[in-house]
Amino acid sequence: MSMDAPASLNFFKGHPSFRLLPNKEIIRATSELLTPESRDFDAETDNRHPLTYGSDPGALWVRETICSFLNDQVFKFPKDSRMRSSAEYINLDSGASYGILSILLQSTLAHTGYTRQAFIISPTYFLINNCFIDAGFAGKLTAIDEVGYDSIDFETLEKKLQEFESQPSNNDSTDCIENPQSHRQKKLYKYVIYLVPTYSNPSGHSYSESTRIKLIQLARKYDMLIIADDVYDILNYDQDISSDPNQLPTPPTRFVHLDRNTRVEGKDDPFGNTISNATFSKLIAPGLRFGYHETVTACLAWQLSEGGANISGGTPSQLNSMIVGTMLKNGTATKVLRNLISVYKERGQVLYNNVKKYLPPKTDCDVIHGGYFVWITLPEGYDMEEIQKRLSAKYEVILANGSNFEVIGDPKGWGHRSARLSISFMEKEEIETGIKLFGSICKDYATELKLKF
Known part of the structure; x- marks a missing residue:
């Protein structure tokens, strides 16, 4: 899926929100x-x-x-x-x-x-x-x-x-x-x-x-x-x-x-x-x-x-x-950079808190220490590629599935359970809404396959 695909909420884009451009x-x-x-x-x-x-x-x-x-x-x-x-x-x-x-x-x-x-x-x-x-x-x-x-x-x-x-x-x-x-x-x-x-x-x-x-x-x-x-x-x-x-x-x-x-x-x-x-x-x-x-x-x-x-x-x-x-x-x-650091730090904390709140227990997600991205891995039994498709189709929320991050000719299967989430493009409120919708799709998927949630 392209980062420029039509979406109401986009966790794929790795560039600043327009309001942050100096x-x-x-x-x-x-x-x-x-x-x-x-x-x-x-x-x-x-x-x-x-x-x-x-x-x-x-x-x-x-x-x-x-x-x-x-x-x-x-x-x-x-x-x-x-x-x-x-x-x-x-x-x-x-x-x-x-x-x-x-x-x-x-x-x-x-x-x-x-x-x-x-x-x-x-x-x-x-x-x-x-x-x-x-x-x-x-x-x-x-x-x-x-x-x-x-x-x-x-x-x-x-x-x-x-x-x-x-x-x-x-x-x-x-x-x-x-x-x-x-x-x-x-x-x-x-x-x-x-x-x-x-x-x-x-x-x-x-x-x-x-x-x-x-x-x-x-x-x-x-x-x-x-x-x-x-x-x-x-x-x-x-x-x-x-x-x-x-x-x-x-x-x-x-x-x-x-x-x-x-x-x-x-x-x-x-x-x-x-x-x-x-x-x-x-x-x-x-x-x-x-x-x-x-x-x-x-x-x-x-x-x-x-x-x-x-x-x-x-x-x-x-x-x-x-x-x-x-x-x-x-x-x-320096002032521009300090502002970016302040904004992204807050967004990163919001993303981490909501992943822990709304996604399945034992979802692997580290606190974001810097940069734009965090890598998450769903527990065994969850299919990230299928969940991503459902999330996009139902709510127009785009994730960067792990399959995007393979080395051509030497794949490792990152798309099965992993995804990259970006904090640079969306505001805090949008991040919270997006993760909540992500979690609802995971919950429906867990119910369907009788997985722990």
Whole structure:
């Protein structure tokens, strides 16, 4: 079922309610940016005018502003920390979706077999399969399960890696993508793994630091690139930030920071083994297409910035990047983000309370700690796919059934009893009504099949 199917109540949509979109703040930032006849940086090669072609990696002042935001306001790294972000590690892009396709295009080569396999944590973001297939990974996707609430199935992952390593290589040549006019050779990885490590879409889970470090060690061992979709991690609902109007919650340390902090110069790959694929879509507005890659060193960021499209047209979101940069500088981005956190925290509590109140006993549902989503699993005997159909037909309430979140070619059967519920689109009252109707369908189903309710 599509998230855009006609519905009176929609738990599928993963974007903000229209009333939460910061129209006035974006207008103010745009006006502040474009009203002056000129800006100090207009003629600078590394920055340029907001309405002209940008530099390949994106405006330097925007990259520096993002780094200040991450280092000092979000992650709060000490000044001497190796984990701190720096402008040369950043490549600006037009959001996480285009960002991941760019990563796959510029750092993997599945078509010839050089990159042997892609691993995707399952259940997964339901549209990510398309990016991997576009990049040549059809038939080369392996699902790796989450384990508990904070880890993944390392045993299966390493077993699969060993299996692929034992097979003879089809083609280790990179000639088909080498540019004879470039003085640098591209870094391509033998394997790639995709995950949403904090407040995951769809499960809502967050991986522990020990899980992250263990995966980095495995990636170094097998020449694997970890693509971390860091799109929800600042939306933290557990930390109390009410006492300071400028405070933001501190997320778990990102993969890219841990990789940078633990790498050994001269021993580990100078390109690193992780990329933070981040966006401001979830933090400001999804229609303001703008995001960034952060890499362990400057090497991979440079490679991403030198793709053919960037060389031709410059950074893909020159104007939007400067609007967001202006919002970061004048503080409105922080205010918008704090408002989202406050609203979503309340909605998450309403959803959890009503799941416990109206759905069958022993329905598995965790408290929502951050992000947009919670993953629920009905007890044995309940058929989520059938219940979803009845709920839609009778009440026009849409759920994202678990079958949407499979890795293509390696299904795990998530649709039988599981579903993803979103808190981002509907108001508290709508969430309560929707869960109550959901519960009534479950109760009728239980009566019909003589299940416990």
